[in-house]
Amino acid sequence: MTNYTETIQSLPSEYPEQLTGKNREAFLDSGLTIIVLDDDPTGTQTIYDVPVLTIWGEKEIEAELSANTSLFFILTNSRSLIPENANRLAFEIGRNIKNASEKTGRKTLVISRGDSTLRGHYPNEVDALGEGLGIKNAPHILIPAFFEGGRVTIDDVHYVRDGENLIPAGKTPFAQDSSFGYRSSNLKDYVEEKTKGRIKASQVVSISLNDLREEGPEKVASVLKELQNGQVCIVNATAQSDLDVFSAGFYNAVKQGLKPVLFRTAASIVPSLAGLPLKLPLKRDQIETTGKGGVVAVGSYVPMTSKQLDYLKQHLPVEYIEIQAKKLLDESGFKTETKRVSAKINANLELDRIVVIYTSREVIKGKTADESLQIVNRVSAGVVAAVRGIKVRPRFFIAKGGITSSDILTKSFHVKKAKVLGQIIPGVPVWQLNDCKPFPALIYMPFPGNLGGDDAICKAILKFI
Incomplete structure (x- = not known):
């Protein structure tokens, strides 16, 4: 090194x-x-x-x-x-x-x-x-x-x-x-x-x-x-x-x-x-939000994300819901697990709580690279289904991991065009989802799986508390 x-x-x-x-x-x-x-x-x-x-x-x-x-x-x-x-x-x-x-x-x-x-x-x-x-x-x-x-x-x-x-x-x-x-x-x-x-x-x-x-x-x-x-x-x-x-x-x-x-x-x-000058991260009063609580969806499996999730659990007393990834691999388990998670998210948002949902940290690999990618996409589909079941508007939504954040954006919220407002912390963009069907103008942050120190997700959430 x-x-x-x-x-x-x-x-x-x-x-x-x-x-x-x-x-x-x-x-x-x-x-x-x-x-x-x-x-x-x-x-x-x-x-x-x-x-x-x-x-x-x-x-x-x-x-x-x-x-x-x-x-x-x-x-x-x-x-x-x-x-x-x-x-x-x-x-x-x-x-x-x-x-x-x-x-x-x-x-x-x-x-x-x-x-x-x-x-x-x-x-x-x-x-x-x-x-x-x-x-x-x-x-x-x-x-x-x-x-x-x-x-x-x-x-x-x-x-x-x-x-x-x-x-x-x-x-x-x-x-x-x-x-x-x-x-x-x-x-x-x-x-x-x-x-x-x-x-x-x-x-x-x-x-x-x-x-x-x-x-x-x-x-x-x-x-x-x-x-x-x-x-x-x-x-x-x-x-x-x-x-x-x-x-x-x-x-x-x-x-x-x-x-x-x-x-x-x-x-x-x-x-x-x-030729754009770099801009400082947005302050809380520069972001207009409406709704109750907030949602953080963690799908990325890279070690950096898991460390950030561990730090979050130790330092921020909010609601944590684990999505059992293995249950998502068969059709029956998929439906049962995603409905359970959706119900818990809605119950907590009604109480104006922040909810962190995350896929179980065990990496499930296939026999080939393509098969491994298919498993990743199946797990992401489970996160998408759980998010699609959210009925209470959150004040903000953070999606951790590239595939996770893209799938939620297009398959849960059906967004076709968004506007980038800036960054919430260095390297983490803030989008306004004006055509988000369930929650118009939702504040959405696609958070890279491989970015930040142990406290990175915590810092982003604290901007809204």
């Missing part, structure tokens, strides 16, 4: 010029609409005042482009799909974006937003997206940095911060994911691993911290202009200013005729490309 503070202090000084304003001007002058395809709902964790669509028909995309919406998200939840279905979906959305762009004359910059700990459908999802967009074999720009979550890339190695330790991503529990596991922490090796050797590590190029901090946007533009079809470019970053420099260089390259590229990134690059 590497010491975080010592490592950061040993790096070259950050680029001296503040570029947010210039990037905003360059972005607006470009006439581009940034469309972020989010493979789970947590990718809005760095932006604010933008719409999120949970449907992706050509008509809906065309409406946003016709309105000159400068930035919007499409929630695909593709991380919950098997590879073949994820590819099919990415191609379909890419084709719809292409058609809508041609009809409206509005150019687009499409970002495939993936997990900052490198889990997800890569490269197949991005390749399928490029084919749908009509830019097959476009270079990939790989930027997994997410600073609020302690994810940084140094010398092409991607790290996850744990207190004062920087742990190579390949040595974290995230790399052991039953569906999306990997071995490599060096992103050049990661690309070779994920492409099964189709792209060799030696063929991957990178933009270093020295490039960003000492040579600036001009160096970025020169690297981008030299990219060949099918090539991958890694961007190192430990601070938002690094991504601001990259973005400035990107827009310089666009002005100079840069050919289309495809982005596979975590959340931190989005505000830099849009």
